[in-house]
Amino acid sequence: MKNRIDGAVGVEIILQNGVSSYLLPCSELLSGMRILSVSFCNSNDVPKTPSGNQTLLIGVENLTLKLTDAATKESLHYQVSEIERDSEQLKFNQIIDFELSELIVTNTEYAEYYHERSVYLIFWYGTNTDFVLPENTEIFPLEMKINENKNYFKQDKYLINKEIIQIMLSFPGFTPSGAETLDRAFISNKFITLVGKNEILFSQIPLDFFHLSHSKNTFFLNFLSVDFDKSFIESITTETEELKNLFFNVVVKG
Amino acid sequence: MSQLIRNIACFEMDIPSGNHSVPLDFVNINDKTIQSVYFFSSTEDVLMFSPISGKQITQLGETGPFGIYMNLYDDKDNHFIKDYASDNFTIQSEMDHYVPYVINRKIDWEKSYLKTIVPDETEYLTVLIYVLYKTEKLNETVCESPSTISIELLPNEDFQDFCLADYVSAEININMIANISVSKRCSGYIDINAEKSVLENVPAHFFEIQSAKGFQTKPLKINLNQFFYRHRSFSREPVIITLSYTV
Numbered sequence: 001m002k003n004r005i006d007g008a009v010g011v012e013i014i015l016q017n018g019v020s021s022y023l024l025p026c027s028e029l030l031s032g033m034r035i036l037s038v039s040f041c042n043s044n045d046v047p048k049t050p051s052g053n054q055t056l057l058i059g060v061e062n063l064t065l066k067l068t069d070a071a072t073k074e075s076l077h078y079q080v081s082e083i084e085r086d087s088e089q090l091k092f093n094q095i096i097d098f099e100l101s102e103l104i105v106t107n108t109e110y111a112e113y114y115h116e117r118s119v120y121l122i123f124w125y126g127t128n129t130d131f132v133l134p135e136n137t138e139i140f141p142l143e144m145k146i147n148e149n150k151n152y153f154k155q156d157k158y159l160i161n162k163e164i165i166q167i168m169l170s171f172p173g174f175t176p177s178g179a180e181t182l183d184r185a186f187i188s189n190k191f192i193t194l195v196g197k198n199e200i201l202f203s204q205i206p207l208d209f210f211h212l213s214h215s216k217n218t219f220f221l222n223f224l225s226v227d228f229d230k231s232f233i234e235s236i237t238t239e240t241e242e243l244k245n246l247f248f249n250v251v252v253k254g
Numbered sequence: 255m256s257q258l259i260r261n262i263a264c265f266e267m268d269i270p271s272g273n274h275s276v277p278l279d280f281v282n283i284n285d286k287t288i289q290s291v292y293f294f295s296s297t298e299d300v301l302m303f304s305p306i307s308g309k310q311i312t313q314l315g316e317t318g319p320f321g322i323y324m325n326l327y328d329d330k331d332n333h334f335i336k337d338y339a340s341d342n343f344t345i346q347s348e349m350d351h352y353v354p355y356v357i358n359r360k361i362d363w364e365k366s367y368l369k370t371i372v373p374d375e376t377e378y379l380t381v382l383i384y385v386l387y388k389t390e391k392l393n394e395t396v397c398e399s400p401s402t403i404s405i406e407l408l409p410n411e412d413f414q415d416f417c418l419a420d421y422v423s424a425e426i427n428i429n430m431i432a433n434i435s436v437s438k439r440c441s442g443y444i445d446i447n448a449e450k451s452v453l454e455n456v457p458a459h460f461f462e463i464q465s466a467k468g469f470q471t472k473p474l475k476i477n478l479n480q481f482f483y484r485h486r487s488f489s490r491e492p493v494i495i496t497l498s499y500t501v
Contacts, residue, residue: 134356135356135357135358136356136357136358136359137355137356137357138332138334138335139334139335139336139338139355140336140337141323141336141337141338141339158336166353168339168342168353170339170341170342171341172320172321172322172323172339172340172341173319173320173321173371173373174320174321174371175321176321176323176337176369176371178273178321178371212342212353213341213342213351213352213353214351216350216465216466218353218354218466218467247339249337249338249339249342251355254334
C-alpha cells in the first residue's frame with residue numbers, strides 16, 4: 001500500500017436464504033471518507049465476525065461488490081474473490097455512496113451455504129499519495145493482557161501526543177516484562193478498535209491485519225494520534241489458554 | 255519502495271540462555287549515520303552457516319520461544335528504539351517477513367543493547383546482525399542503458415568462496431554495477447568492497463526479495479576482484495548472480 005491510512009471500518013453483511021442483494025450497512029464512520037482499499041476476510045483468517053456469526057465458508061466466487069461513486073453516481077462491480085486479503089488488493093480512490101452500493105449474490109443455487117453466513121469486509125480510508133518510507137522514526141513497545149471479551153490498552157507515556165506511523169503486532173515467546181504471549185493460533189477471533197482524540201479511527205479490524213511483518217503490502221498510518229486508553233481489543237472467546245499477553249511495537253515520527 | 259543500501263556491516267553474536275541485557279558495544283560504527291539494523295536467521299529449509307565463524311545460524315522462527323528486543327540510544331542520549339521485537343527486523347533465509355524501517359541517526363552503541371529472554375533449556379543462539387549505514391556519496395555516472403550479465407556458480411562444498419572475476423571474461427569491462435539480483439534459495443553471502451561502499455557478507459537472499467520490501471544497492475564502482483560469493487550451506491543448488499552494469 002503506497003497510501004497513508006487514516007482508518008478502517010469492518011462491515012458485516014449477514015446473508016439470508018433467497019435474498020440476492022444487500023445494501024451495505026451505511027456506517028457513519030465511513031461517511032465522506034476517501035476509500036483507498038477494500039479487504040475481504042475469508043473464513044480461514046476470520047472464522048467468526050465480532051458479532052460471533054460464522055463467516056462464509058465457500059461460494060465467494062458468487063459474490064459481487066457494487067460500489068457507487070458519491071460524486072458521479074457511477075457504479076463499478078468487483079468480484080469479491082478478487083479482493084480476498086493477501087492477494088493484491090483492489091485499489092480505489094473515491095468517496096462511496098453507501099446507500100447506492102450493495103453486495104450481490106450472483107448465483108443462489110446453493111443457498112444453504114449462504115444462509116445466516118456473514119460476509120466481513122474492511123473498508124480502508126485515507127489519503128492517496130506516493131509514500132516514502134519515513135526517516136527518523138522512533139519505536140516504542142505496547143503490551144496488553146487479554147483478560148476478558150473487551151480489553152483496553154493502557155496509554156504509555158512514550159506515546160502521548162505522538163504521530164503514529166505503524167502499529168505492529170508480533171509474536172515473541174515472551175514480552176519484555178517476561179510474560180508469556182498469546183499463540184498466533186488464537187489471533188483469528190480478535191478485533192481491534194483504535195480511537196483518536198474524539199473519533200473512532202479503526203473499528204473492529206481483525207487483529208491479524210496488524211501483523212505487519214507477514215504483510216506483503218505493509219500499510220502506513222497517516223501520522224495518527226491514538227488515545228490508547230479508549231482503544232481496545234475484542235475477543236470472541238476467552239478460553240484459559242487465550243488469557244495471555246499481546247505485544248505491539250508502535251512506530252512514531254521522531 | 256525498495257530500501258537503498260550503500261554500506262552494510264556484518265556482525266555475529268551469540269545470545270546466551272536466560273534473561274540478559276546483551277550490550278551492542280561491539281558494533282563500532284560510531285561516526286556514521288545508521289539507516290537500519292536487521293537480524294538474519296536460517297530457516298528449516300535453508301540452513302546456513304555464519305560467514306564469520308562457520309557456526310550454524312540459529313533458526314529464530316517467527317513465533318519462537320524467545321523474546322529478543324532491540325534497544326537503541328542515539329548520540330544525543332535519546333532512547334528512541336525501545337523494546338523492538340526481533341521478528342519485525344529479522345530477515346529469514348527464504349522469506350520477506352519483516353518490516354522495513356529507516357532511523358537515520360548516529361547511534362551510541364556503548365549504551366545500546368538487546369534485551370533477551372531465552373529459555374534455559376535452549377542452547378545459545380547465533381545470529382547475524384546487519385547494520386546499514388551511509389557514507390560519502392560516490393559521483394555516480396548516469397547509467398542510461400546498463401548491460402546485464404548472469405554468472406552461474408556451482409557449489410560443491412559446504413564452505414566455498416567464489417571470486418566473480420574468475421567467472422567473467424576479461425573482455426567484459428564492468429565499471430559500475432547498477433543492480434544485483436540472485437536466483438531463488440541462494441544460500442550464501444555477497445561480499446563486496448567497492449569504491450566508497452562496503453557490503454560485508456550480505457545474505458544473497460537480500461537481493462532475491464522481489465516484493466516492495468526488497469533491497470537495492472546504490473550504484474557501485476567496483477573491481478570484480480573485490481566481489482565474492484561465499485557459499486555457506488549444505489545446498490548444492492546452482493547459484494545465478496545477475497548484474498546490471500555499465501562499462
